[in-house]
Amino acid sequence: MTTTNHAVVLAARPNGAPVESDFRVEQRPIPPLAPGQILCRNLFISLDAGFRNWMDEDSGDNVLPAMPLGEPVMGLTLSQVMESQHPDYQPGEYLMARFAWEEHTVTDAGDFISRLPSKPRDPLSHYLGVLGDTGLSAYFGLTDHGRVQTGETVLVSAAAGAVGSIAGQIARIHGARAVGIASGAEKCAQLIDVLGYDAAVDRTQADIDAAIERACPNGVDVYFDNVGGPLLEHVLDQINEDARILLCGAVASYSATEPLPGPRNLFQLTTKHASMHGFMTHLQLPRYDEARDVLGGWIDAGRITVPEHRLEGIDNVGRAFCDLFRGANFGKSVVAL
């Protein structure tokens, strides 16, 4: 049995965007298994910007508790059971879990664990991305709240990210014109060339209103917002009647040291009889298998391309997390251990 374990601990609370020195790799013993516990090997660590929130002393929400300093950082993993003293789990089984950034985890199995299908698809890392919370956020967001119709314009922020890279492709499958927002000319070109977006808006250019208008000449029917913050005000000015705004992520605010200003033109929702929907994808867990079948079918048919930003080894987990905040990833970020 394995006896050594490496974990990434929270060395310092990030001040604004996280930097690599906020994290430190430590060797930690693996405790012996108690009755009811399982020992897992973590095969992949998922990097998700939202976890930045709980690195603050006071996250301002009650979704998860604040992470303690000097302790392993909490995250999402794809893991395999190695030893089990719990009747419901057998060695060899694959799990998705809210485990720490570490090579091995010993835990009382709880509701922060879900199982992979008995015949998982290949590669397994997709269960942290297109077939996991991020891909399913794109799917449920557009299906449940977006109700995308043929010919509509779907605008996606952080369009090269884990959620956005899938959202644009799903929008196109529904017959919509997909427009992606990303930072820099190179990423914008990739949105079109790799992900099939119909048009791209470079977030770094001076006149963002004009850029959105050029890319969305018929206005915006659905805005799939992964960044939050000031961009929303610009988009609200260009929504169509009955528009739907999906608030999925807020990467712009996770590392803000002050609350970002809110949109001053929310009344656009009234005059355009539009709506805004927040959603937490993990609440749809009972529907994951159904959604995975649909997404898997699209992947098999070559209708969805799945970009992955993959690094290797526990030493690179902190860096991969920081990459999210400097926009260095294209697609879902994972670290293979």
Next chain:
Amino acid sequence: MTTTNHAVVLAARPNGAPVESDFRVEQRPIPPLAPGQILCRNLFISLDAGFRNWMDEDSGDNVLPAMPLGEPVMGLTLSQVMESQHPDYQPGEYLMARFAWEEHTVTDAGDFISRLPSKPRDPLSHYLGVLGDTGLSAYFGLTDHGRVQTGETVLVSAAAGAVGSIAGQIARIHGARAVGIASGAEKCAQLIDVLGYDAAVDRTQADIDAAIERACPNGVDVYFDNVGGPLLEHVLDQINEDARILLCGAVASYSATEPLPGPRNLFQLTTKHASMHGFMTHLQLPRYDEARDVLGGWIDAGRITVPEHRLEGIDNVGRAFCDLFRGANFGKSVVAL
């Protein structure tokens, strides 16, 4: 036939909240009827804060054009056909119309006119209030988007206004706890004593967060917002999971000279998987009769009290409009001509 007409013209564009000198009564001739036109006597003028928007040179929306200076102010009226050269309209018929603030109107009949039911309820002025756009805003907002459930808490801003005075009562009929926000102790007492609100929040007190928390100990499930502006940020901090926010009016911003700051905590919608809905009630015109039957039944059964702020005569129309912005009305504001 009547030959003189008095109209209220826009004497000056209001700077912030409107004042009485922004309006002036003028005598104007009644033009002769051309083929296809009707002459109406305006029995009641409805005062609606939203029309403040179109008194600016640039309203910032495209719902209606800006009102010209020196011309009669545009509004909503309850009118009776006196003469008709239009095949679809007969003398004696009652109409609701987007007519000017004047005693008589000559017009080509268009889609800015709707008919009262053939056997209208008494008093007729209710068709501008509880059975008109404001009461139906309360009804459709809570029914279509609010989906109020027994035991939920429904918080209503501008709770003594035309919409709010009805919204709270409908919320209670659905079995919800209704909490109203209004300015001043006297109005707050009336919310409870006259309109049957379960609790009231005085908008003028220093710690509005604590006041909302005291009045809504179980959090806010539905927020029916008639004022817009900074209050929304305070309410967002106290919404429950799956909360619904209904953006009906924005009286706080209609007369603001600068855009008001937006809520900095919109991400509460995501963590609480809540939603926000803008709506324009006049788009539901085909359902008005159905909704009036329901509301009329509640009035007949004594389940809804209908307060009205009624003034008399064309000379008082400007004053009645200004009353809306100083919160002088309790219930729907109308002027009987």
